[in-house]
Structures are given as C-alpha cells and as structure tokens.
Amino acid sequence: MGEDMKKVIVIGGGYGGLRAVEHLSGIEGLHITLIDKHPYHYLQTEAYGYIAGRFDLHGVAIDLKNWCLGFKKWVEFVHDEVTLLDLENKTVHLSQTKLHYDYAIIAIGAETNFFSFIEGLRENSFGVKKLRNAFNFRTAFERLLYSKVEDPLDKNKGVLNIAIGGAGLSGVEIAAEMADVIKKHTQSIGASTQEIKIHLIDASATILPGMSDYVVSRTCERLEDLGIEIMTDAFIEKVDASSIYFKDGRVLDFYFMIFTGGIKVPSFELSREVKKNNINQFLVDQYMRIPDEPSVFAIGDCVEIHDAQGQILAPTAQTAERSAEYAAQCIKQELERKELKPFNASIDGVFVALGGKYAVGEMFKIIKVKGYAAYLLKKLITYTYYIGLKLRVNTGFKKRTKTFDE
Numbered sequence: 555m556g557e558d559m560k561k562v563i564v565i566g567g568g569y570g571g572l573r574a575v576e577h578l579s580g581i582e583g584l585h586i587t588l589i590d591k592h593p594y595h596y597l598q599t600e601a602y603g604y605i606a607g608r609f610d611l612h613g614v615a616i617d618l619k620n621w622c623l624g625f626k627k628w629v630e631f632v633h634d635e636v637t638l639l640d641l642e643n644k645t646v647h648l649s650q651t652k653l654h655y656d657y658a659i660i661a662i663g664a665e666t667n668f669f670s671f672i673e674g675l676r677e678n679s680f681g682v683k684k685l686r687n688a689f690n691f692r693t694a695f696e697r698l699l700y701s702k703v704e705d706p707l708d709k710n711k712g713v714l715n716i717a718i719g720g721a722g723l724s725g726v727e728i729a730a731e732m733a734d735v736i737k738k739h740t741q742s743i744g745a746s747t748q749e750i751k752i753h754l755i756d757a758s759a760t761i762l763p764g765m766s767d768y769v770v771s772r773t774c775e776r777l778e779d780l781g782i783e784i785m786t787d788a789f790i791e792k793v794d795a796s797s798i799y800f801k802d803g804r805v806l807d808f809y810f811m812i813f814t815g816g817i818k819v820p821s822f823e824l825s826r827e828v829k830k831n832n833i834n835q836f837l838v839d840q841y842m843r844i845p846d847e848p849s850v851f852a853i854g855d856c857v858e859i860h861d862a863q864g865q866i867l868a869p870t871a872q873t874a875e876r877s878a879e880y881a882a883q884c885i886k887q888e889l890e891r892k893e894l895k896p897f898n899a900s901i902d903g904v905f906v907a908l909g910g911k912y913a914v915g916e917m918f919k920i921i922k923v924k925g926y927a928a929y930l931l932k933k934l935i936t937y938t939y940y941i942g943l944k945l946r947v948n949t950g951f952k953k954r955t956k957t958f959d960e
C-alpha cells in the first residue's frame with residue numbers, strides 16, 4: 555500500500571455498505587476494507603419470496619469475499635464482528651486484531667425490535683432481519699403445507715393460523731406471498747391447505763402506516779382477495795408459545811408468529827458517548843457524520859434520516875444506498891479539499907410486492923401503478939440490483955478459483 559493511500563473502513567455489508575464500497579472504488583488513492591460479521595450480503599428485501607418458497611437461498615444471499623474480489627482494484631473483505639470503534643485512536647477493534655482508518659463508514663443496519671412492553675414477545679416470535687430466521691420460517695411454512703397435503707385428516711387438522719405482527723412493508727409482503735402460495739397449493743395439490751390462515755396485525759389504524767392512500771387502499775384490496783385477515787388497531791398485550799392476547803380481550807392461536815413491528819440498532823460500542831435516539835439510531839450532522847468526528851460517517855438503517863421537510867424517513871434499502879453514495883462523495887470531496895454540501899434525502903417511490911405476479915407502486919407521488927405492470931417494474935428494480943451483485947461475484951469467484959488452480 556502506497557504511503558499516501560488513505561484507509562477507508564466500511565462496517566457492514568448490507569445495502570448501504572455495498573453501495574458505499576462501489577462508489578469508493580471509483581476514487582483514486584483509497585485502500586478500502588469492508589467488514590461484516592456474516593460472510594454474505596443478505597438481500598432482506600427479497601426475504602418474503604424466500605420464506606414463501608419462491609426464491610432460493612442464492613437469490614437472497616451473496617458471498618462477500620467473492621463480491622469484493624470482483625472489483626478491478628483491491629477491495630479487502632474481513633469476516634469479523636466490530637467490537638469497538640475507537641474514535642480517539644482511529645481504530646476499529648475486531649475479535650483478534652485492530653485496524654487503523656482515515657475514514658470509517660458505519661453501516662451496521664438494524665435488527666427486529668421486540669418491544670419489551672409486550673410480555674413474551676421476545677421469547678415466542680422471530681423477526682426476518684436475520685437470514686437464519688428467514689430459513690427457519692421457510693422450512694416451518696413448507697412443513698406446514700406438506701403436512702396439510704400429506705396428512706390432512708390427522709396431524710395439524712383444522713384451521714391453523716400464521717400470525718404476522720407488524721403491517722409495514724416487510725409484514726405485508728411476507729403475508730401476501732405466503733397467502734398467494736397457499737392459494738396456488740389449494741388449487742393444485744390439496745384443498746386442505748386453505749385451512750392455513752394468515753393474520754396481519756398492526757396497532758396502527760391502517761396497514762403500511764405513512765404510505766399514501768393509493769398504496770394503502772390498493773394493498774388492502776389485494777390482501778383481502780388473498781384471504782388475509784387484516785387486524786388493525788389491534789394492540790398485542792401478551793404472547794405465549796401458541797397464542798396472542800390482545801388488549802381488547804381477543805385471543806388468536808397461532809402455528810407460528812413472525813414479528814416485523816419495529817426495528818432498533820444493534821448494540822455497537824464507541825470509545826465515547828455519541829448522540830442516539832430511542833431506537834439507538836445515530837443522530838448525525840448534516841453531512842451524515844458523527845458529530846465532532848469529521849472522519850466517521852453513519853449511513854442507512856442505523857441512522858435517523860430526515861427529508862428536506864424534517865420528516866423522519868422510513869428505513870429502506872433505497873435510503874441506505876442514497877446515504878452511502880453521499881458519504882463516498884463526501885470523502886472524495888474532502889480529499890480534493892472541496893466544500894461539502896449537506897445531505898438531501900428523499901424517496902423516489904415505493905413498490906410493494908403482493909404475492910405472485912402482483913404489486914402496487916407509486917413513483918414521484920404522481921405515477922401510480924398496480925397489478926402485473928407494477929410487478930414488472932418492481933422485478934426490474936430488484937433484478938437490476940441482483941444482477942449487478944451477481945456479475946461482480948462471478949468475476950470474484952473466477953479470480954479466486956484461478957488463484958487456487960495456479
């Protein structure tokens with residue numbers, strides 16, 4: 555490494571981290587290191603299709619080492635967990651070693667927030683923000699379908715409920731995809747699979763809180779067509795191994811429960827106290843930097859991000875990527891001794907996958923689309939993202955196997 559090379563460490567290989575590395579790789583004079591506690595990038599946005607059995611494992615997870623090797627310039631991947639960010643000494647602490655940085659980008663994402671005021675929630679439900687959990691739900695769902703087809707009169711007979719707590723984007727997409735799969739099974743292999751009922755539960759007055767009336771109303775119509783029971787204004791008080799107890803006295807028995815009702819940032823130690831909100835998101839300055847730390851940026855779900863009107867933006871892959879591009883651009887401008895412009899966050903639009911070849915979407919608040927056309931647009935967006943990753947992984951894999959062969 556040349557003397558004048560600057561070391562940039564990106565912590566977290568999620569949507570934000572990968573986009574940051576891509577943009578940093580185009581800047582001269584940088585040595586880039588990506589660190590993740592997992593060896594793979596998990597495409598959470600595709601989790602709904604994986605859980606419902608529509609996509610395979612290789613459609614939701616990408617090897618990070620091969621991906622890093624796929625760049626023309628050297629990008630180092632370290633598979634390890636960051637245990638401390640030492641701001642004073644500009645070092646990142648890993649399980650066995652420490653790495654020095656000139657710039658660091660924190661992109662550690664978020665995990666499911668099992669609200670402590672709901673008794674038993676943590677112990678009796680699982681989120682989908684971990685690949686392991688998505689895998690467990692996929693196998694549980696497949697097993698349930700199989701038992702209905704194979705042995706409808708004996709084990710698991712009668713109506714069985716799948717409860718999804720949280721009707722935001724992820725909860726809605728998972729519910730819709732599972733319901734669509736159940737519908738297809740009912741038609742093709744076993745009428746008794748229709749006894750599997752999906753319940754989508756939210757404490758808000760509506761599903762998809764914060765989204766436009768168009769997206770909410772079209773989504774409700776589709777979910778009802780799929781036979782999903784939508785429960786809004788439904789406050790969960792307690793959960794045990796087989797039932798949800800609501801504040802109004804209702805009880806829902808379930809076969810398994812998925813919880814997607816909220817996020818919080820995983821614990822991450824810094825050498826001094828920094829400002830955070832009540833879900834541990836970093837409160838950053840207008841340049842997405844930790845206040846008083848000009849060389850440390852934080853991006854994506856682990857940050858509270860506001861739009862130009864001061865509204866907090868929902869944590870999305872889109873925002874993670876935008877903030878990543880911005881942080882890389884700031885590093886470039888700093889190196890060129892140019893003045894930084896504040897981050898201007900906005901959302902172009904949203905597409906909600908609603909089972910099979912159906913989606914609802916809205917772009918720039920004026921283009922509204924539903925059904926197959928929306929599905930094609932959503933597919934185009936996700937496929938473009940996936941194919942970009944895949945091409946780089948293939949290049950990296952070839953380089954790696956060539957090295958082994960020699």
Ligand SMILES: Cc1cc2nc3c(=O)[nH]c(=O)nc-3n(C[C@H](O)[C@H](O)[C@H](O)COP(=O)(O)OP(=O)(O)OC[C@H]3O[C@@H](n4cnc5c(N)ncnc54)[C@H](O)[C@@H]3O)c2cc1C
Pocket residue numbers: 565566567568569570571589590591592594595596598599600601602634635636637661662663664682683723724725727820822853854855856869870871872873874905
């Ligand atoms: C089911 C589902 C559907 C969704 N659908 C959409 C959608 O349609 N559109 C959309 O825009 N968004 C969607 N989202 C949200 C989107 O996935 C997140 O906003 C996005 O993943 C945030 O990206 P990120 O880079 O901030 O964090 P992540 O993608 O969560 O990545 C964080 C990374 O940091 C790593 N990490 C964490 N701590 C450490 C540590 N201490 N040391 C090393 N590594 C660490 C993790 O292993 C992980 O790889 C969906 C989410 C879910 C769960």
